Amino acid sequence: MSNTMKRLAILGSTGSIGQQTLDIVRTFPNKFRVIGLAGGENSGLLAKQVSEFQPQLVYSALKLDLPGKAEFSSMEEIASHPDVDLVVIATTGKTGLTPALAAIRASKKIALANKEILVMAGRIITAEAKQHRAQILPIDSEHSAIWQCLRGEKGEVARLILTASGGPFYRYSPSQLAKVTAEEALQHPTWKMGRKVTIDSATLMNKGLEAIEAHWLFSIPFSKIEIVIHPQSIIHSLVEFMDGSLKAQLSFPDMHLPIQYALSYPRRLPNSELPRLDLVRVKALNFEPVTYHNFPCLRLALEAAKRGGTYPAVLCAADEIATHLFLAGQTSFPGIAEIVAKTIDLHRGIANPTLDEILAADTWGRETAANIATKESLC
Secondary structure (H helix, E strand, O other): OOOOOEEEEEOOOOOOHHHHHHHHHHOOOOEEEEEEEEEEEHHOOOOHHHHHHOOOEEEEEEOOOOOOOOEEEHHHHHHHOOOOOOOOOOOOOOHHHHHHHHHHHOOEEEEEHHHHHHHHHHHHHHHHHHHHHHOOOOOOHHHHHHHHHHOOOOOOOOEEEEOOOOOOOOOHHHHHHOOOHHHHOOOOOOOOOOOOHHHHHHEEEHHHHHHHHHHHHOOOOOHHHEEEEOOOOOEEEEEOOOOOOOEEOOOOOHHHHHHHHHHHOOOOOOOOOOOOOOHHHHOOOEEOOOOOOOOOOHHHHHHHHHHOOOHHHHHHHHHHHHHHHHOOOOOHHHHHHHHHHHHHHHOOOOOOOOHHHHHHHHHHHHHHHHHHHHHHHHO
C-alpha cells in the first residue's frame, strides 16, 4: 500500500463488522478516509459515526438529520461512487447484493463480509467481477486465512480445510439442544459477532455458508472443501497442496485482523492494538470430526450447495426467518433447522437463475418459512 490514502465506503457501518472496520480507520487516520457510510435501524449510532468521520455520502434505513455537506445516497450510489476506492460490505442478508453488483460494475475493490451475497448469487457475482476486473477481498476469518495461505502459491490445491469452533453446544445431546435459549445461544465461546451470525455459528449453519463462499471465492469444487472442529479458534483455515504440504493461518480470534488485512492489502500494517498470539499459553490445539446428526443446519447448507441454482437463496431466506423467530422466542433451537428443511423440501429450484429469479426465490423462501412456522408452531 502506498502513502496514498485509501478512500472507503462502509455498508453496514453500525453492525459488528462495520464498527470494527471503523476501529481500524481510527488507528490509521493517515491511511484511510471514510467517503460513505450506510447503516440500518440504529440511527443513533450512525449519527455519531457521521459526526465523527464526516463522510460525504450517507444512507440510513431510518430518517437521519445529516450534518454539514453530507449527502443522502442509496447504497448502490455509495458503492459505485467515483471517489470510493474500496467498498466494505458488512451488511447481512440480501441487503448487500445489489450494492455489491453496483460496486463490481464500477470496477471497485470489495472487502466482503456478507456471506449471503456469494451464497445466493455466487455464479453471477463472480462472473461480473471477472468481466469488470473487480477484486473481491474476503473479510471472514476463514476465507482471509485461505486467501493468505494461497498468496504466492501456483501449485494445485488438494483441499481447503475450514475450521469451526463448534459453538457453545457442540457436545449437547438432542434433549439439551431442545432447551437452549436465545440468551444462551448468543454467548459464543470465542468470537464476538452480530446476533444473526452468532446464532448461525451455534447451529453450524455459518460453516455451511462459508463452504459455499469458499467454493466461489477460490474456484474450488465442493468435493475438495472439508470442515473440522477446532474449539480454540486459533487456526482459522488450512490449505493442503497436491504434494501433501499444509499451510495454515494462525492468530488470536479477533476480527480486527482480517478486516485490517483486507483494508491494507497488498501490504500489512503494524498495529500494536491487535492482540498477539502466545503459543506457549495456548499449549494445545485440538481437532475433531464434524458430527452432523445434532447440527442438521450444516447438512442442509451443504445439500443446498450441491443442488445449486436457487436452493442456496432459499436456504438463506428460510434461515434468516427461522433465526429471527428463535431470537423472538417463537421457535425452539432445533426448530430453526426444521423450518429451513421444510422450506427447502417445498422449493422447486431453477438451475441457472437470473438475478430477478434469485430475488424471487428469496422472497418465496421468506414467505414460505414464515407460513410454516405459523402453521406448525414449532416451539
